[in-house]
Amino acid sequence: MSRRIAIFGAGAIGGLLGAKLALAGVDVTVVARGPHLAAMRARGLTLISGGERHVVPVRAVEDPAEAGVQDYVIVTLKAHSLPAAAPAIARLMGPESALVTGINGIPYWYFHGLDGPLSGRHVESVDPDGVVWRTLPPAQVIGAVVYPAAEVVEPGVIEHTYGDRFSLGEPDGSRSERGQILSQLLVQAGFKAPLRPGIRDEIWVKLWGNLAFNPLSALTGSTLDRLGTRPDLRAVARTMMLEGQAVGEAVGAKFSIDVEKRIDGAAEVGAHKTSMLQDLERGRPMEIDALLGAIVELGRLTEVATPACDLILALVRERARLAGCY
Template sequence: MKVCIYGAGAIGGYMGAQMARAGADVSFVARGPHLAAMQANGVKLLIDGEERVAKVNCTSDPRELGPQDYVFITLKAHSVPGVVDLIQPLLGPQTAVVTGVNGIPYWYFYKHGGDLAGSTLESVDPGGRQWRGFGPERAIGCVLYPAAEIEAPGVIRHVYGKKFPLGEPDGSRSERVTRLSEMMMAADLEAPVRDNIRDEIWLKLWGNLCFNPISALTHGTLDIITSDPATRALSRQMMIEAKGIAETFGVHFRVDVERRIDGAGAVGAHKTSMLQDLEAGRPMEIDPLLTVVQEMGRLVGHATPMCDAVLGLIKQRDQMARQAA
């Protein structure tokens, strides 16, 4: 099984190293000092109190790798449209594209049913570039729950979790998704096949759409945001707005709002990815996590006043950060 991790940072590197150790033919597309270190010394994975080393073919040029069975896209979601052309050499006739990105994926309305079936979302796939360049028929959904960090170039520390739910857009248990699930589970990654992966996508997005921008605006960690009465109430209202939209599209939430907030709070003094990006001077994932909720709400005539307000604030915060850079 040939597997390419496109964007082999912390999470992509963790899952790829585990699959390589389990016998998959894994390659990484990465860049900078992290790439150089992995090319020289392999991928060092710090997990469960031990160091594991995986030898992986690492490159910055996908043309060196050729067609793959599976291409995992583990970039920041807003970066994906810009690499559609670069990924083309990895795509053969049967290659599956596994969307390990935050937020709503480009293929969301593929085989969705209803009036919006086959539609694209401008906030996550401007001009339908991914839809045309990858093709929705290649897509397998994957939700990333674990946390990991690059401790040093070529060194990835696993922080917690190993759950990566998978699913076909049409909910089927195809041979390709079953094979991928089996490989990942052999690599000590929990990869259950879901018959409605959109439920999992929304469950994660439900927290990201509020906790991420609120943390970037306040610099609060998850424990503070979920325990402070004002930010907890704001998070709750944003989640209620999003829940109404998602349910219009047939999504089922297996936990209620309070339990979802409490679950985030239990993570503790954790900085969200958006706050980490802001502090590091990197672009923030605003459109895939929040603008898309506004866009989907407008598609079905569902008002999102709190999401709109926070979206306006975080966009201004992003603009000010860019001006100060």
């Protein structure tokens, strides 16, 4: 099953995918830049996982044109980076290529093929003016929900800390041949990669915690255990999540667990700093609009009130502006 796969944005998650796919014998190209790219070109990609250290030779490029057209392009950027990167990603795509979006939050293609009055609408918070929609046609997309945690501990070195599941799903819920082939390739590489008929529901369940815990952690500096167990903080998170659930249900999502279990699951992760808090501390752009701005936008579109989310969104945007992270 020879397929060409490019990983665009081969940081922590992209590097993990690239290394494990290459170890499984898949034809992989990673698109990266800066010291990380230079290290991979000079020494290969090092993966530390499960107590083992693998050094994997990978084809690493900065210009996607060097890689040529791919069967699958897996994008593992932060959501706010996608509009600027879309023209470069398009250089890896032919008419038969599949674009796999392993990006947090509401994806730009959310309303593609979704029945209802919002069908075919772009999400302004994550795709201003619909630029990504026009550049990367949603018909070529396979949705993905990313569960592993990994970190670039130094240029060219990825440490995988936990998780091995990448859920996949066609926006129309079909069991497509392209989806099944990608699932098989990921399974061969050591991942769990179920092809889900309701990928949007799974996107919402992951987002459900992120829409509250990420901005609250950035505003307070608190870790997941405190946000999920201190009664006052838990109450704020619960209020935001219930608003988010109402928005999700208004656009057709189904929530398979209740809010208390979802909060408990986050608290059990322990003294973990969310990605948004880590980005704030490191002076990097924060994923505010994909995780919370889009919820407020969809609330407006569906006439669902989101007062707590509105309040926290205003505060976390200002926190990010003042830190130069928005």
